[in-house]
Amino acid sequence: SSLHPAEAQPRRRAPAVAAVLPAGGSGERMGVPTPKQFCPILERPLISYTLQALERVCWIKDIVVAVTGENMKAMKCIIQKYQHQRISLVEAGVTRHRSIFNGLKALAEDQPDSKLSKPEVVIIHDAVRPFVEEDVLLKVVTAAKEHGAAGAIRPLVSTVISPSADGCLDHSLERARHRASEMPQAFLFDVIYEAYQQCSDYDLEFGTECLQLALKYGHINAKLVEGSPDLWKVTYKRDLYAAESIIKERISQHICIVMDTKEDENHVGHHLEEILKNELNHVKVTSGALCPTSRDLEQIILEQCYNYVCVNVMSSDFEETRKLLNMLEESNLSILYPIVVISVYFLDYKSVPFDEKMESLIQIREYAKEVKKRNILLSGLLIYFPQDEQKLQASLRQGVTIIATLIKERNSGLVGQLLVA
């Protein structure tokens, strides 16, 4: 990606951009002891998702995160564990404004051994808004370059009222004439840094709005940019639930069917593929094989697919699944999200006896325990394979329901189970 996509004016110079992320909050509103930016979603702290959203935008050169002294060590672990790039840490202040000011100071100072240099434009974002997209970042940066300051806004969900001193309604504000100020915001660095330098202690203690500082001290009326609903701030426990569901949904949008042979056009994996496509309308379903000449699977892994259905017809052992697991382990894909792998077998009462097949499949529990350590959630699925075509369809549909459930829930409590369709 580039700061100037095709539709933007090509002549403008790309400004140097950095981001400051205040992450010193204590999260008392959540009703939980952990500050909300460190609350886990699929076992990974919320702030790591926000860092991921910023660092995948290649024109953001530096990301400065302000954390309290007591969380500094935990933050360093997060950066290392999830391999975050271009992050610098500074000490948070006691208020949000003081934390942002500390972040700006770190970017302003030209210290000999600092990798940081002063950007032309600085983005200010929240650690607890993980779903920020490149387009809105680009919009606020472009607008900040032109106007000096810019911020994302959203329509108000509730009417805003002003109470009187005795706790009664004084007046209500016209909803259509007001907006909620959200993040990200962006500023010409000099504008916001000078504003912070002029701030009173009262501003730094009780203020919450950077756009207001640019207005008060820089006389700049920030450009307002419509943001998407996804920009909302994770504030309450319910917001963590919502964020988890959104993340689970996002990583469930692509399922790869891995077949143990590429040649057979009547491979039952193709039937499964068809039914998956029909039942899960909005999901991309692709297929590949593990044969050495095929590059399909490597490509799919590169595309960051987090869901694999390994369909075995040629044998009832785990060789194919094991190959797939090895490839996934080597790719490091599961660092950021748990990968679901479902190893599918077929039960034809006519050929292999039920008990014998079961015995051999019981091994799946050991494999599952092993790969769970690498954030891969492995289950087995045994699909009854009757001769009757209609019964087979019913049986495959039941299998697809189980596959969809395992992918949707992505719960590690059921790894190693052998489910039966």
Added chain:
Amino acid sequence: SSLHPAEAQPRRRAPAVAAVLPAGGSGERMGVPTPKQFCPILERPLISYTLQALERVCWIKDIVVAVTGENMKAMKCIIQKYQHQRISLVEAGVTRHRSIFNGLKALAEDQPDSKLSKPEVVIIHDAVRPFVEEDVLLKVVTAAKEHGAAGAIRPLVSTVISPSADGCLDHSLERARHRASEMPQAFLFDVIYEAYQQCSDYDLEFGTECLQLALKYGHINAKLVEGSPDLWKVTYKRDLYAAESIIKERISQHICIVMDTKEDENHVGHHLEEILKNELNHVKVTSGALCPTSRDLEQIILEQCYNYVCVNVMSSDFEETRKLLNMLEESNLSILYPIVVISVYFLDYKSVPFDEKMESLIQIREYAKEVKKRNILLSGLLIYFPQDEQKLQASLRQGVTIIATLIKERNSGLVGQLLVA
């Protein structure tokens, strides 16, 4: 429950209270075709949860719901299917204010064959705020009786700003001096009904705030009452996710262990009970038996427990589970929420051979299919029972992890499965 609990002043007369619920919205903000009040959560429409919250407050005599003509039939089905009480339906208007006005008219008119009579106080609530509690309803009703009008408020999550005509910041509002106006609200019936009668068409088309009408036309400054975060309005798709997680969490707070004998103090069910209590800190775990002399279980069902772990040691058949399922079916408990039932068996390699046990347990799939129609989610759990005490503990803990997962996810996609710990 009563309108005047111990802590309130006992001398006041309890006012006649009704509620009006505008439910005519089209839900365009959700990005889904179904209006949000009809979106399913655990397969039940959101509005049914809100009706349930209001009808369990016994001092609310009538609940008037305004729905559009095209949703009238669906609404009648919802009332019948979930056995809602004290509900009257009126036709919604094209705006929220017009729908509320229609609801008020139905309460004002003394028609000969109408069951409705004019209340002293009317509550106005939203169909998309399902978590309203009796305490906040009591507070707004009491305050409305004293002040003429009252409404729930919440602190602002974002700063509110006022844009200029060119899309730039004009000014930002001081967050501490403003509040978000939420629901429920309550009014002396005559105050709000007269206000609506005086409303201009402009008010009815573009207004959103009932408190503002009471101020403008009744010169009443509504009393503002602090509400809980749970009062928030389900607006976006993420709010549906959040609501589903909250509901799932609420019905997972009580697990009942059903043992197939009451006498045995060393019953392995007691071990399981201990581990469940340790692992699930905030969950109430109780136990009971199915013997005919015991009233435990009937009491637990009456307490609306939605999670049952049926522990079988005396036999490996389904007799005990079947008795439990019969009791649950007779109780009608599953009309409102899916009930999770886990039938637990123990696998002692020394006594019954694995395959033989498996064969007999395969029947669970047929039972599960049957009771799923009644909103009961049945799974089987086979726990390995080694002689070694430490290994047994590990095995039971593994069983508890599976039990916790099944209860948390409450997903019908895995019913009838036999899981192994």
